[in-house]
Amino acid sequence: MVRNLHRRHDNLRRKGRNVYIPVIDFAGYKDDELSVKQALAKQIHEALHVHGFMAIKNIGISSAEVARIFAVSQAFFALPEAQKLRSAYLGAQYNFGFQAVCDENLDPSKPGDIKETITLRFNQHDRANRFPWPSAEFRQDAQYFYQLCLNATFRLMRVLSCALSLPDDYFIKVHSDENISLRLLHYPAVAQDTVMDQQLGCGAHTDYGLVTLLFQDNAGGLEIQDRNGQWHDVEPMADTIIINTGDLMERWSNGIYRSTPHRVRPQTQAKDRYSIAFFVDPASETVIETLPSCISEDNPNRYGPITAGEHLQERLAATHLVLRT
Numbered sequence: 001m002v003r004n005l006h007r008r009h010d011n012l013r014r015k016g017r018n019v020y021i022p023v024i025d026f027a028g029y030k031d032d033e034l035s036v037k038q039a040l041a042k043q044i045h046e047a048l049h050v051h052g053f054m055a056i057k058n059i060g061i062s063s064a065e066v067a068r069i070f071a072v073s074q075a076f077f078a079l080p081e082a083q084k085l086r087s088a089y090l091g092a093q094y095n096f097g098f099q100a101v102c103d104e105n106l107d108p109s110k111p112g113d114i115k116e117t118i119t120l121r122f123n124q125h126d127r128a129n130r131f132p133w134p135s136a137e138f139r140q141d142a143q144y145f146y147q148l149c150l151n152a153t154f155r156l157m158r159v160l161s162c163a164l165s166l167p168d169d170y171f172i173k174v175h176s177d178e179n180i181s182l183r184l185l186h187y188p189a190v191a192q193d194t195v196m197d198q199q200l201g202c203g204a205h206t207d208y209g210l211v212t213l214l215f216q217d218n219a220g221g222l223e224i225q226d227r228n229g230q231w232h233d234v235e236p237m238a239d240t241i242i243i244n245t246g247d248l249m250e251r252w253s254n255g256i257y258r259s260t261p262h263r264v265r266p267q268t269q270a271k272d273r274y275s276i277a278f279f280v281d282p283a284s285e286t287v288i289e290t291l292p293s294c295i296s297e298d299n300p301n302r303y304g305p306i307t308a309g310e311h312l313q314e315r316l317a318a319t320h321l322v323l324r325t
């Protein structure tokens, strides 16, 4: 397995691709195959410790399904601004809706991000018909993809439980649909001379929850920061999902898994960029306490308990400049 990975790495390097993060293949995964889960757990543990990022293959979402949601995303962002604003962002409390270019600062110390997004959720507020969906068809397509992401996430959670010596369903139990969100992103092409000093497509930030699944098209621009402060490209790779650790996973794991800063360059090469993020955030009342398997003499407990709700609200409120309530 390790030799195959290295060979793959070499092949990709020869083609000039910068495969900075490990590629991990879920092809043999089954919920009740302990030996496969253990082998995956080893690779994931290493990847999340060293990089906080990895690229996953064959976790149960086909390239046709990914292509379909990208087509839905492109069609939505191509609509006139006034029509997109009928689904305008509802504020951090609901965390649903459309945000125009520069509405969000993922790095609050920098100018607004050159991206537009629509954040989608399927929790109790949605069921009460509070959310201004662009259309019933859009909602159906989004919900289908959301469910695929959730199924993939549950597989990953079982492997994470294995890596951290926890009961198989430990993470599954604390993730209801309350705070999980699907987000479509569009980074429009811009002329270099319109980009403000230090302005990015998406400012440097860490994600907030357990993990994020990220699907990117082939435009490029995503960068991650290593422990020495150096930035590295994460170039697009067909048929893989990028998965990264969020802040709450870093706390749970006592810093063993890194919540790694990442950012996206502005699209100054005359090509738009589309990406899709699936944020896996625990239910609000979940108390995040350092896991006993992550505390040792060398790594004493670094974090006090916090509820997921407190952390998520604080981070969301800090980064969403314009709340169109």
Ligand SMILES: O=C(O)CCC(=O)C(=O)O
Pocket: 183, 185, 202, 207, 214, 216, 222, 262, 264, 275, 276, 277
């Ligand atoms: O679009 C991307 O590639 C990254 C987006 C991201 O990091 C985020 O929305 O949290």
Ligand SMILES: [Fe+2]
Pocket: 205, 206, 207, 212, 262
């Ligand atoms: Fe992010």
